[in-house]
Amino acid sequence: MNTRYLNPYLAGFLLGLVLLATVFITGRGLGASGAIKNIVIASVHRVAPSHAETAPFYSSYFKPGADSPLRAWLVFEVIGVLIGGFISGLVSDRLKLTTESGPRLKPQARWMFAFIGGALFGAGAQLARGCTSGAALSGMAVLSTAGFVTMMAIFGTGYVCAWFARRLWL
Amino acid sequence: MGPFVPDLISDQLNLVVALLLGIGFGFVLEQAGFSSSRRLAGVFYGYDFTVVRVFFTAAVTAMSGIALFGYFGWLDVKAIFINPMWVQPAIVGGIIMGVGFIVGGYCPGTSICAAAIGKIDAMFFVLGGVAGVFGFAELYPNFMNFFDSTALGSIRVYDSLGISQGAFALILIVVAVGMFYATTLIEKKVNKTAAPSLSFPVKSHFIAGSFAILLALVLFLLPDRETRLIAKATQQSTIDQSARIVPPDELAFWILDRETNFQIIDLRLEENFKALALPNSRNLKLGDLLGKESRDAFASKYLRKVLVADTENEERIALSLMKDLGYENLSLLEGGLPSFQQTILEHSSTGLDGSRWDADVVRFRTEARADILKQIETAKQAPAAPVKKAKAVKGGC
Numbered sequence: 001m002n003t004r005y006l007n008p009y010l011a012g013f014l015l016g017l018v019l020l021a022t023v024f025i026t027g028r029g030l031g032a033s034g035a036i037k038n039i040v041i042a043s044v045h046r047v048a049p050s051h052a053e054t055a056p057f058y059s060s061y062f063k064p065g066a067d068s069p070l071r072a073w074l075v076f077e078v079i080g081v082l083i084g085g086f087i088s089g090l091v092s093d094r095l096k097l098t099t100e101s102g103p104r105l106k107p108q109a110r111w112m113f114a115f116i117g118g119a120l121f122g123a124g125a126q127l128a129r130g131c132t133s134g135a136a137l138s139g140m141a142v143l144s145t146a147g148f149v150t151m152m153a154i155f156g157t158g159y160v161c162a163w164f165a166r167r168l169w170l
Numbered sequence: 171m172g173p174f175v176p177d178l179i180s181d182q183l184n185l186v187v188a189l190l191l192g193i194g195f196g197f198v199l200e201q202a203g204f205s206s207s208r209r210l211a212g213v214f215y216g217y218d219f220t221v222v223r224v225f226f227t228a229a230v231t232a233m234s235g236i237a238l239f240g241y242f243g244w245l246d247v248k249a250i251f252i253n254p255m256w257v258q259p260a261i262v263g264g265i266i267m268g269v270g271f272i273v274g275g276y277c278p279g280t281s282i283c284a285a286a287i288g289k290i291d292a293m294f295f296v297l298g299g300v301a302g303v304f305g306f307a308e309l310y311p312n313f314m315n316f317f318d319s320t321a322l323g324s325i326r327v328y329d330s331l332g333i334s335q336g337a338f339a340l341i342l343i344v345v346a347v348g349m350f351y352a353t354t355l356i357e358k359k360v361n362k363t364a365a366p367s368l369s370f371p372v373k374s375h376f377i378a379g380s381f382a383i384l385l386a387l388v389l390f391l392l393p394d395r396e397t398r399l400i401a402k403a404t405q406q407s408t409i410d411q412s413a414r415i416v417p418p419d420e421l422a423f424w425i426l427d428r429e430t431n432f433q434i435i436d437l438r439l440e441e442n443f444k445a446l447a448l449p450n451s452r453n454l455k456l457g458d459l460l461g462k463e464s465r466d467a468f469a470s471k472y473l474r475k476v477l478v479a480d481t482e483n484e485e486r487i488a489l490s491l492m493k494d495l496g497y498e499n500l501s502l503l504e505g506g507l508p509s510f511q512q513t514i515l516e517h518s519s520t521g522l523d524g525s526r527w528d529a530d531v532v533r534f535r536t537e538a539r540a541d542i543l544k545q546i547e548t549a550k551q552a553p554a555a556p557v558k559k560a561k562a563v564k565g566g567c
Contacts, residue, residue, distance in 0.1 A: 005201065005202060005203035005220075006198075006201040006202055006203075007370045007374055008202060008203075008220045008223035008224045008227070008366075008370075009223055009227050009374055009375075009377075009378040010374075011198055011201055011202030011203075011224050011227075012202070012223055012224040012225065012226065012227025012228045012231065013227055013228070013231050014198045014201075015195070015198045015199070015202070015224060015227075015228035015231075016227060016228040016229070016230065016231025016232040016235065017231060017232075017235070018191060018194040018195050018198055019228060019231075019232040020231065020232045020235035020236065020239075021191065021194075022191045023172075023173070023232065023236055023245070023250055024172040024173065024235075024236075024239060024244070024245055025172060025173060025174055025175070025179070025187060025191075026173055026174070026175045026179070026184060026187060026188070026191075026563065027172070027173030027175050027249055027250045027251055027563030027565070028173075028175075028250070028251040028563050028564070028565030028566075029251065029253075029565065030191070030192075030195055030279075031279075031566075031567045032277070032278035032279035032282060032567075033278045033299070033303075033567045034566065034567030035278075036278060036296070036299045036300060036303055037303050037567065039300070040300055040303045040304050040307065041307070044304070044307070055307075055308075055310075055311075056310055056311055056314060057306075057307040057308075057310035058307060071185065073184060073185065073188045074188070074567065076185045076186070076188040076189045076192065077188040077189065077191060077192035077195070078192060078282055079189060079192060080188065080189040080190060080191065080192020080193040080194075080195065080196060081192045081193070081195050081196035081199070081279060081282050081283055081286070082196060082282055082283075082285075082286045083189075083192070083193050083196060083286075084192060084193035084194060084195060084196025084197035084198075084199075084200070084283075084286075085196035085197065085199065085200040085205060085282065085283035085284070085285075085286035085287055086196075086286040086287065087193070087196075087197055088196070088197045088198075088199075088200035088201050088205075088287075089200055089205065089286065089287030089288070092200075092201065094200070094205070094287050095287050095288055096287070096288050097288040097290065098288060098289065098290065099289070099290045099291045100206060100207050100208055100275075100284075100289055100291055101207070101208070101275075101291060102208065102211075107290075107291075110291050111290065111291060111294040112294075113273050113274060113275075114207075114274050114275065114276070114291040114292070114294040114295040114298065115274075115294045115295065115297060115298035115301070116270075116273055116274065116298060117269075117270045117271065117272075117273040117274015117275060117276065117295055117298060118270065118274050118276070118278075118281065118294065118295035118296060118297065118298025118299040118300075118301070118302060119270070119298040119299065119301045119302035119305065120266050120267065120269050120270030120273065120274070120298075120302060121266075121267050121270035121271065121274060121276075121277060121278060121295075121298075121299055121302060122270075122278075122298065122299035122300065122301065122302025122303040122304075122305075122306065123266060123302040123303065123305060123306040124262075124263040124264065124265070124266030124267035124268075124269075124270060124302075125263065125267060125278065125303075125567060126263070126303060126306045126307075127259045127260075127262055127263030127266065127306075127313075127317065128259060128260045128262075128263025128264050128267065129253060129254070129256070129259070129260070129263075129566055129567055130253060130566065130567040131267060131277050131278045131279065131567065132225075132267070132271075132277040132278075132279065133195075133277065133278065133279035134253070134566070134567040135253055135260075135567065136225075137225065137228060137229060138253070139253045140229040140232075140233065141228075141229055141232035141233050141236060142233075142236065142250060142251070142252050142253070143233060143252075143326050143327050143328060143335065143338065144252045144253045144254075144255070144324065144325070144326060144327065145255050145322070145325045145326060145327045145329075145330045146253045146254060146255040146256075146260050146325075147253060147327070148327050149255070149257075149260050149261060149264065150260050150263070150264045150267075151264075152264070153260065153261050153263070153264020153265050153267070153268060154264045154265075154267045154268045154271060155213075155268065155271075156264075156268065157264065157265045157267075157268025157269060157271075157272075158213075158214045158268045158269075158271045158272045159214055160268075161268065161269055161272045161273075162214040162215060162272055165214075165272045165273055166215070168211075168272075168273065168275070169208065169211045169212075169214075169215060169275070170215060
């Protein structure tokens with residue numbers, strides 16, 4: 001890995017400024033998992049509208065007169081993340097269709113574990129009302145108890161499970 | 171004064187703002203190397219602690235910025251979204267996410283960023299995320315009760331720990347700096363030749379560390395804005411020349427005449443307010459005057475604000491505070507509410523100077539007493555007027 005990444009303190013500082021700007025302008029923090037949730041909800045409604053309008057998880061998004069779930073702050077923010085990430089990759093010559101995994105793992109296995117990890121994150125983020133960006137990072141910035149508790153639960157668990165998952169990365 | 175949503179920035183414009191901020195977010199994430207799952211997973215194995223450096227620097231920067239903006243009055247910290255706490259769901263959800271992190275090597279935000287530059291494993295992670303959310307949604311009725319359990323509301327971490335905001339900021343920054351140092355040592359031990367911390371100059375560690383400690387001290391010593399402004403108002407000895415002192419007779423006349431362009435702000439204790447309140451008055455504490463509801467209600471310079479309290483001195487303090495906050499057209503009731511009670515509501519002969527207008531004054535006061543007491547009675551029977559709650563910012567995932 002000899003690509004040039006930004007000095008992490010500088011990157012952290014810039015990320016902090018983006019987060020500060022977000023809170024200052026909009027009064028809320030950044031996030032990610034909520035966008036995935038809204039996309040799922042909108043998709044389910046497209047495919048099975050009556051189910052979406054009656055089942056408990058989805059129904060609150062389809063009250064009469066409500067906007068499409070896709071018209072949500074996080075959905076637009078996440079589109080921005082796609083664009084911003086792409087521009088950064090373009091600028092730093094990191095655009096490449098590739099699979100990244102530990103040295104002992106074949107790409108296909110990596111894809112499977114990535115999918116499982118994503119599924120766990122998707123479900124867990126619903127329970128915790130946020131992921132590392134929304135609950136942990138933004139939560140820490142506004143000094144919410146939920147932010148710190150969620151962050152410690154995520155990283156604490158990661159460390160506990162690290163030994164079991166070592167073949168994925170080492 | 172921030173936040174500009176929802177008053178100055180409409181919900182639709184907010185979507186554009188979201189897009190722009192998202193671009194910044196994605197760009198910085200990718201520049202930091204968070205588009206690499208191996209780099210992210212490194213935090214759990216000690217070969218790459220970039221996550222710690224970026225994460226904590228970002229949290230500290232944003233937290234400090236918010237505290238400083240709040241101190242200077244640039245941001246209304248009471249109006250921002252504080253993500254609420256559901257104890258058990260947060261912990262269980264966090265644990266599940268922790269497993270997802272070590273197995274998947276990404277989190278939702280970084281996976282989107284990595285997918286944007288072509289990482290196929292990240293794309294699988296995102297698809298997994300979709301599946302995970304869908305599975306949760308379909309099985310939701312089974313844990314609906316758990317989902318809503320142990321709700322504690324939007325509690326702040328320093329309150330939960332029982333310390334001041336500044337003290338927590340100091341501890342957090344010291345812990346972060348300690349972690350920056352410790353992680354550098356661990357990285358070098360794990361990987362003597364290619365530790366990521368070697369790829370940027372040692373000087374930057376010291377700069378980051380010292381800046382952070384300095385910031386921590388500043389935040390620790392900073393009084394919060396409300397305390398500072400109220401203390402300033404209390405110490406102000408000279409009464410502002412632009413403040414109008416309203417004699418009880420004049421206030422009685424406005425009330426009698428059903429004038430609409432004035433607002434009585436009653437600063438007394440709630441139980442005294444409930445026992446006896448002037449018609450159309452609002453009961454507020456000093457601290458409330460800094461809030462958004464007050465700003466929305468009293469901003470107009472055409473609305474005459476009349477401050478009423480148990481003593482004239484309390485009224486002067488409140489007036490000084492409101493002047494500091496930028497409100498215009500401020501008045502205070504001469505002699506406080508007791509003087510009004512004595513002159514108008516009880517007997518009418520106070521302050522009479524023996525001139526030939528006395529009889530008229532007495533007659534006016536008698537009429538005012540009768541009418542105002544009736545207005546007070548009617549107000550007591552009628553339901554309280556709904557106070558327009560300030561629109562809270564919606565947030566969360």
